[in-house]
Amino acid sequence: TQLLEQSPQFLSIQEGENLTVYCNSSSVFSSLQWYRQEPGEGPVLLVTVVTGGEVKKLKRLTFQFGDARKDSSLHITAAQPGDTGLYLCAGMYAGGTSYGKLTFGQGTILTVHP
């Protein structure tokens, strides 16, 4: 069973602070995705990273894929209350019986206080 460890599980910060969420696995991903989920809704894709060492930016969000493609991080600069939600990483493992399957981390519940 391939596992994705996501940390921290909970994050409560003040508006304007920076934060980083981590996603780690012992297996190599063919690609890794970050989703955001709001209460009562399904997850929505934020970004996909594919190449080891890749960095992608989405406004105040910076996503990094580890060189070995086993880990990833999401960094938010100057967090705002609108960033509050559940952040999920999801990995697609290459080949074999895992083809096409996304494995999700446990998620990070982020609360940004005004």
Next chain:
Amino acid sequence: DAGVIQSPRHEVTEMGQEVTLRCKPISGHNSLFWYRQTMMRGLELLIYFNNNVPIDDSGMPEDRFSAKMPNASFSTLKIQPSEPRDSAVYFCASSLELAGRTQYFGPGTRLLVL
């Protein structure tokens, strides 16, 4: 454009009853995924289809769970008989192709089994 449509949005039933959850994927998508989300276990993949054919049902917890996709625009997830531990939010997602980079999630069905 219509996204993934799920019905019902909420379901409350008694233990032992049959529950049927429905999903209409995005038109033109040929892969469909059923997930279950709980606080304890996070988001788990139950089963997925490609071109209406089940590819991997290893995530289906027990024989009480079954899923069908009779055509490209409709899928059902059935639980018979239901148990209190089946209480969760069930999501359906679709993607353009099996290893497609983006899975589009529906709003989910919140199931409570009493």
